[in-house]
Amino acid sequence: MLIDTHIHLDNERYNEDIDDVIARAVLQGVESFIIPAADPKHLERAQALAHRYSNTYFAIGVHPYDCRAYDEAFLLRFASDEKCVAVGECGLDYYRLPDDEAEKLEEKATQAEVFRAQIRLAKRLQKPLIVHIRDASHDAKMILLEEGAGEVGGVLHCFNADEELLSLANEGFYFGIGGVLTFSNAKKLVHVLPKIPREKLLLETDGPYLTPHPHRGERNEPAYVTLVAHKMAQLLDMSYAQVVDTTTQNARNLFLN
Numbered sequence: 258m259l260i261d262t263h264i265h266l267d268n269e270r271y272n273e274d275i276d277d278v279i280a281r282a283v284l285q286g287v288e289s290f291i292i293p294a295a296d297p298k299h300l301e302r303a304q305a306l307a308h309r310y311s312n313t314y315f316a317i318g319v320h321p322y323d324c325r326a327y328d329e330a331f332l333l334r335f336a337s338d339e340k341c342v343a344v345g346e347c348g349l350d351y352y353r354l355p356d357d358e359a360e361k362l363e364e365k366a367t368q369a370e371v372f373r374a375q376i377r378l379a380k381r382l383q384k385p386l387i388v389h390i391r392d393a394s395h396d397a398k399m400i401l402l403e404e405g406a407g408e409v410g411g412v413l414h415c416f417n418a419d420e421e422l423l424s425l426a427n428e429g430f431y432f433g434i435g436g437v438l439t440f441s442n443a444k445k446l447v448h449v450l451p452k453i454p455r456e457k458l459l460l461e462t463d464g465p466y467l468t469p470h471p472h473r474g475e476r477n478e479p480a481y482v483t484l485v486a487h488k489m490a491q492l493l494d495m496s497y498a499q500v501v502d503t504t505t506q507n508a509r510n511l512f513l514n
Contacts, residue, residue: 258286258288258289258501259286259287259288259460259483259486259501259504260288260289260290260291260460260505260508260509261287261289261291261460261461261462261464261479261482262459262461262508262511263293263387263433263461263463264290264461264462264463264464265292265293265295265463265466266279266290266292266303266306266479267292267300267302267306267315268299268465270465271465278480279313281478281479282479282480283312285482285483286501287479287480287482289312289313289314289513290312290313290314290479291313291314291342291508291512292306292307293315293316293318293343293345293346293414294318294319294320294345295318295346296319297319297327297331297332300315300332300335303316304338304341308340314340314512315340315341316341316344316345316346316384317332317335317341318332318343318344318347318375319332319347319371319375320350320389321348321349321350321368321371321372321389322350324368324370324372325371327371327375336384342385342512342513343379343386343512344375344376344378344382344386345375345379345386345389345414346387346414347372347387347388347389348389348393349365349369349372349389349393349396349397350368350390351393352391352392365396369400372397373400376401376404376405379406379409379411380404385410385411385511386406386409386410386411386412387412387414388401388413388430389414390413390417390422391417394417394419394421394422395421397422398421402428406430407428407429408429410428410431411431411511412430412431412432412459412511413425413430413431413433414461414463415433415461415463416446418445418446418448418449426453426454430457431457431459431507431511432457432459433459433460433461434446434450434461434489435460435463435469435482435485436462436463436467436470436485438450438469438485438488439469439470439485440469440473441470447492450492451493456507457507458504458507459504459507459508459511460482460485460489460500460508461482461485462478462479462482463477464476464477464478464479465477465478469481469484469488470484486500487500
């Protein structure tokens, strides 16, 4: 049985057919789902879904794009819920920084401040982190190390294949692998994948985004995590069953122990 460790089931694109989405995934052998936090406005829906479906869990946190909406008191209202298994997705994203240099520096500083706050929150709650890093590998790694994030560990969601981040495996971090692995232009990730310790590999979809081949252009959904697992098995010379067993045990170790 598979675990989709990063699926935005609270996204409005699932509103009309959420029961069918879950049912299709279960038929494909997906046993559990983790809904990461991104926009605080969706957190109550994520919590409700986690209680509606026994095999679903959620996280608390704020995506770097929404870092100015960070409200720790609000997040703490959800932290003691037995279905809350992590803090994030939090991190750094420099992909869409302002062109103005002063505004760019301000945005980076704000993202860093909120990222540090969420690492401290995770340590306080003793919950793992779900970390989003885009075009910011070095800064994000330094913040994780400076804040002692290894105390709780976590996952580098949608791992960007930057080898600089591989050493975070020694700090208790796992590497979330999703639909990008099936893309024809994913040469860097294909090259780096064998360098990740197998006991640190996780599967994810990041649905409704980053739909794997051959469904690119469609809405992504958790049933498609099987396509990522098959591609991983091919690239690592493992059987599909080995990938399922390994990644599921890894997910349980990180989130569900």
